[in-house]
Amino acid sequence: MLTYDVRIWGIRNRDSKSAPFQLRWRVGDRKHQEPFRTNALADARRSQLMSALREGEQFDTETGLPASELRERNSPTWYDHACAYVLMKWPRAAAKHRAGIAEALTTVTVTLVASEKGMPPKGTLRRALLTWAFQICRAEGVLVARKDAEAVPQAEAAALAWIAKSSLKLADLSHSDRLRAALTALSLKLDGTAAADNTFRRKRTTFNNALRYAVERELLSVNPLSRIDWEPPDTEDEVDFRYVPDPLLAARLIDAVGQQGQRGEHIEAFFGCMYYAAMRPSEVAALSGKACVFSDEADEDAWGELVLFESRPEVGAGWTDDGLPYEQRGLKRRARKATRSVPIPPVLVRMLREHRRKYGTTPDGRLFRAVGGGRVRSTEYTELWQRAREKVLSAEERETPLAEVPYSLRQAGVSLWIKAGVDPVEVARRAGHSVAVLFRFYAKILRGVQHHANELIGRALADQGG
Known part of the structure; x- marks a missing residue:
């Protein structure tokens, strides 16, 4: 007492x-x-x-x-506390968020050790933490760490035993050099290059929240991270538009996907949604027939609308409650039942009509399916994309990041809207971005549009003698 x-x-x-x-x-x-x-x-x-x-x-x-x-x-080790934090967060966290928490805590935990003497290979240690210590499962109706419910492979078990012995005590985190080392690790990729700014912020938030939880548990009197003046190395978040396909190239690549047999024909409209509606792959994977609002089929030049309300991001089966390799959830950073309306041009209306006529929908109403009937996997559509890239691009272009990944179609779609003069607020709404994110990633294009707007205003003033 x-x-x-x-x-x-x-x-x-x-x-x-x-x-x-x-x-x-x-x-x-x-x-x-x-x-x-x-x-x-x-x-x-x-x-x-x-x-x-x-x-x-x-x-x-x-x-x-x-x-x-x-x-x-009485201070527990950082590793013990991190395990407790994951267990506390798991029930209410989305599958993607669970994986993100585990990734951030793995990076920090590998760093916060008293000594590296006898440290296992870092790949083994990271794997042990990520998939055994910081992954939760249900055993006999109770949530426990996977390491406490299943037989851990020998190498991973040895790595967890080492980190349990070598991890710093929570009380030792008051030393600024320890915290700075952890923040530096969070700011880097595994290859030692700088991580994207938003990636660092997300991981730092997880670290900060874990320390706040230590204060809540009365294991720390104050959050030591609050007194550390540390900024990550500058990174370039803007999209490199040299390698974003222009409208002609985007259309050629989508067409080249459709020429790759039956699977290519099925996935062609998938890529069409990513470009013409600037949808995320997880949103396209969940797209249902009832989300498509089209006018009279006789009018081939009529615009349509997609009312998006669901997303199925791909994530490992170990992070979901039902063991599926994807999560069924609402739109990104929106309330569970929120919708987003995206007007779509006639070319995409025709593609989706033809796709539905030819392939129908899955029993749960989705337009796109994997060979076995489930969610279209990223490995499948990426393979088709790479084949299209081989066919369309020159040997010299293939050596560059030009249209390197399917996601470049979404970037190309957003870029097209901005260049066409659509108000940035409307562009952000259609793409499901915040305006702040739009300006951070598409700043170069927006500056170009603003320059053109300035010229128009200047001419108007000159015509009025201003």
Whole structure:
């Protein structure tokens, strides 16, 4: 029990050759004592206790220690706390968020060790943390770490035993050099190059929240990260538009996908949605027939509309509650039942009509399916994309990042809207971005549009004699 009822007495001599000086004090109704070899050591210890008393600390009646010392003595390791944090967050976190938490904590945990002596290969250690310590499963109706429910392979088990022994105590994280090392690790990719700014911010948030949880559990008195003045290395978040396909190239690539047999024909409209509607792959994977709002089929030049309400991001089966390799959820960064309306041009209307006529929908209403009927996997559509790239691009272009990944179609679609003069707020709404994100990633194009707008305003002023 903690109390302010403390009295510290003077130092007295005792009949002992090894420790002839004794410090005595009382906490509540319990007396405590500590022997020392020299009077100077005893006096230094007395000064520590007096300082804690003057600063208003409570003392523990059982051990006689100030609360801060008791906290440090009982402090769990960072690894133990990280495991507890994952277990606390798991039930209410989305599958993608669970994986993100585990990734950030893995990076930090590998760094926050007392010594690297005997450290297992970092690949093995990361795998052990990511898929065994920081992945949760249900055993006999209770959520537990996977390492506590299943047999861990020998190499990973040895790695977890090492980190359990070598991990720093939470109380040691008050040293700024430890925190700076962790922040540096979060700001880098595995190859040592700088991570994207938004990736660092996401991982830092996880680290900060884990430390806040330590304060909540009264394992730390304050969050030590709040006093660290540290900024990550500058990174370039803007899309490199040298390698974003223009409208002609985008159309040729989509067409080349459709020429790759039956699977290519099925996936062609998938890529059409990514370009003409600037949809995320996870949104296209969840696109249902009832999301398509089209006018009279006889009018081939009529625009249509997609009312998006669902997303199926790809994530490992170990991160979902149902064991599926994807998560069924609402739109990114929106309320669960929120929708987003995206007007689509006639070319995409025709593609989707033809696709639905030819392939119908899945039993749950989706337009696109894998060979086995489930969600279209990224490995499948990426393979088709690479074949299209081989066919359309020159050998020299293939050596560059030009249209390197399917996601470049979404970037190309957003770029087209901006260049066409669509208001940036409307572009952001259609793409499912915030305006701030749009300006950060598409700043170069937006600056070009603003320059053109300035010229128009300048001409108007000149015509009026301004």
